[in-house]
Amino acid sequence: MLYALKIATRYLTTNKAQTALLITGVAVGVFIFIFMSALIGGLAEFILSRTVGDLSHVTIEAEDPDPPLLIAPAGHVLTVTERGRTRNATLAEAETWLPLIEAVPGVRAVSPQIAGAGFLTRGAQVSQVSVTGVMPGRESAILDLDGYIVEGSARLGSGLIVLGRDLADDLSLSLGQTVRLQSSGGVTALLTLSGIFETGNGAMDGARAFVSLPVARTLFAMPQGVTRIEIKLDDLNAADATALRIRALTGLDAVPWTDGAEQLREALNAQAQTGYFLKTFALITIVIGVASALMLSTYRRRPEIGIMRAMGAGRNFVVFVFVAQGALIGLMGGVMGAALGYVALLPFPSRDAFEPGTLPMDITQGSYGLAITLTVIGAVLASILPARAASRVDPVTAIGQ
Amino acid sequence: MSTLLQVRDLVMTYGTGEAATRVLRGLSLRLEAGEMAALLGPSGAGKSTLLTILGTLMKPTSGSYEMLGQDMISADDRALTDFRNAHIGFVFQFHNLLPDFTALENVIFPTAVREGRETPAARRRGRDLLVRMGLADRIDFPTANLSGGQKQRVAVARALMNGPELVLADEPTGNLDRASAMQVMDLIGEINREEGTTFLISTHDEKIAAACRRQIEVGDGVVTG
Incomplete structure (x- = not known):
């Protein structure tokens, strides 16, 4: 077959212009393939x-316990209080689980948090806020708070609060000024604005406040535990599998981001399908x-194929040549297409930049x-039909004898 | 001398129905090893068809064909291809060389295709044959740069490359001037004498036929003399 390869190479190099044109055509197809892969991806x-x-x-969020079932004895009337919007449930043993969760492969960061509602008051201005208490040093574990800071610092500590730009503007607050935060439980704290x-x-910048976990414990009267644990992964596509793993390890109700994100997934799938089509x-x-x-x-080479067959070249030999x-x-x-694609993609900024x-x-x-492999496979498949046609050339008619 | 090949009652019909043309009508022939025979006859007598059948490039409509004791009619395409490669050489009227290859590459093709590569031994034999054909200074020339006579001598060298028992030549000098034609015939005669290779040469040329020791006349699809 080495000899068939030599003949194939000779045929390609004999007509250089035609071969160059053909290879360029294939390269353009591969270039489009790579460009689309890079764009869709x-x-x-x-x-x-x-x-x-x-x-x-x-x-991982603490599950509210089901309300007790009361059976009314005959002749009595029961009153029922509907469950409020404020979550009271806590993950009391969160501290125990943290090292275990952090050790799960693929977990990049873990952030135990206390979340609740409150009111920010400054003078006569009052704004409802969603308060998140995070561990000092882990402010940017989930939301890249450091990256979004426009004034001050994301660092949280005792007596400090970080607010969104819109909220700070609504309350006419600037760095270093004090604001009163009253939790839904009625606990009040005076806090200094340390970062914006x-x-x-809009929802985040206009109604979100970050405080340190100890401050949140005071505000929400939660000396132990947290209300939720947020987990960031190296690969967000592995969320389903990792959530299952954490659930199996801890018994906690770990919920992946994909739950409730069907529309986003459908949109991404549709986009991927479009890419596959292209x-x-x-x-x-x-x-x-x-x-x-x-x-x-x-x-064009029918006479030559006929000569080869007459000289003792088998059908398989002819097939292999083509x-x-x-x-x-x-x-x-x-x-060539892959190299062109790579060079063409170089000027585009990286994903992070x-x-x-x-x-x-x-x-x-x-x-x-993948592009090179599929192209070679495609080209080989494409050549089978002409190759089989070549192998069936009748040497007598091809030579003209 | 031993019998190299024998055909009996060969019938070859092209087409079917009313358009059917019977070219061979029960032709029988025997060739002994080492013969140098001329195949004579008018155009359409069936000379080329007979050579094509003897060269295992085509099977007759009916009849038998044995060469070197093997039945050529019942053999499949693969077996015939291998047999052709090892035992039969061809020289065509229009040389039929591979145009994108050099003289040497053309000559060693039958061996290279059998071995799967161009072996040093094949190259040596190819060079020797080309030197013998008087083409020592044209060995690595592209065949496109050779004259008609030179191309035909390359074709003869190619036909001899695998040391075949039989060389079939269809009007090998029909496209050459008188001097080149005689040069090619001299080479063929020399190889026949020295190596005992059997030649069956189809020709219209009386002088070429006279250079052969046996003349076989074909007419109307049968051997007439």
């Missing part, structure tokens, strides 16, 4: 990072191009190896 990463990136990937953040999310069309174009070029070559041509075209076009106004290309998602 980058876009998916971008959407996920913008929508889910700042959220907890797995959340701006995420671009990439499939690119591959089909390559296959048709290679097949038609080799079919033409088969027709399949090898397809494989070589696929390989060279694939490598993405800037608004540019395409969210991800050079790491170019699927270079």
Whole structure:
């Protein structure tokens, strides 16, 4: 078969211009494949990072106990109080679970939190806020608070509070000024504004306050435990599996971000499907191009095929000559297209350094190896039909004897 | 001399129904090893068809064909291909060389295709044959740069490459001038004498036929003399 490969190579190098054109055509198809992979992959990463990136990937919340069932004795009337919106349940043994959860593979950060509602008062101005108490030093474990800080610092401590830009503006607060925070439980604390953040999310910037966990314990009268544990993963796509693992390890109700995110998943799936279609069309174009070029070559080289057959070349030998041509075209076009794709993607900013106004290309998602492999396979498949046609050439009619 | 090949009652019909043309009509022939025979006859007599059948490139409609004791009619395509490669050489009227290859590459093709690669031994034999054909200075020339006579001598060298028992030549000098034609015939005669290779040469040329020790006349699909 080494000799068949030599003949295949000779056929390709004899007509350099035609071969170059063919390889360029394949390379363009591969380039489109890689470009689409990088764009669709980058876009998916971008959407996920913008929508889910700042959220907890797995959340453990304390479950409120079911209200006791009361059976009314005959002749008595029972009054029932509906469950309030404020969560009173706590994860009393959170401290015990934290090291265990942190040791789970794929877990990047764990943030025990106390969450509740409250009112911020400054003078005559009052605003309802959602208060989150986080451990000092873990302010940016889930939400990248450090990254969103526009004034001051994200560092939380005793007597300090960090607010969103809109909330601070509503209360006419500036750094270092004091504000009164009253929890839903009625506990009041005087806190100093140490940082202002701006995420671009109106609900977050206009109604969210961060305090340290000890401050939250005081405000919500929770000397022990937390109301929830938020967990950030290295790979947010592994949330389902990791949540299951944590649930199995701890018995806690770990909920992945994907629960309740069906619309986002459907949108991402639809986008991925679009990418698959485009990439499939690119591959089909390559296959048709290679097949038609080799079919033409088969027709043009009929007399030579006849001579080879007369000289004792078997049908398999002829098949291999043409399949090898397809494989070589696929390989060279694939490598050239992959190189072109890589070079074309280089100027785009990396996923982490993405800037608004540019395409969210991800050079790491170019699927270079896959593109080359699929192209070679496609080109080989495309060459089978012409190769079989070549092997069936009748040497007598082809030579003209 | 031993019998190299024998055909009996060969019938070859092209087409079917009313369009059917019977080219061979029960032709029988025996060739002894080491013969140098000319196949004579008018155009359409069936000379080329007979050579094609003897070369195992085509099977007759009916009849028997044995070469070197093997039945060529019942053999499958793969067996015939291998047999052809090992035992039969061809020289065509229009040389039919591979245009994208050099003279040497053309000559060693039958061996390379059998071995799966161009072995040093094949290269040595190919060079020797080309030197013997008087083409020592054209060994690595692309065949496109050779004259008609030179191309035909390359074709003869290729036909001899695997040391075949039989070389079938269909009008090998039909496309050459007189000097080149005689040069090719001299080479063929020399190889026949020295190596005992059997040649069956189809020709219209009386002088070429006279250079052969046996003349076989074909007419109307049978051997007439």
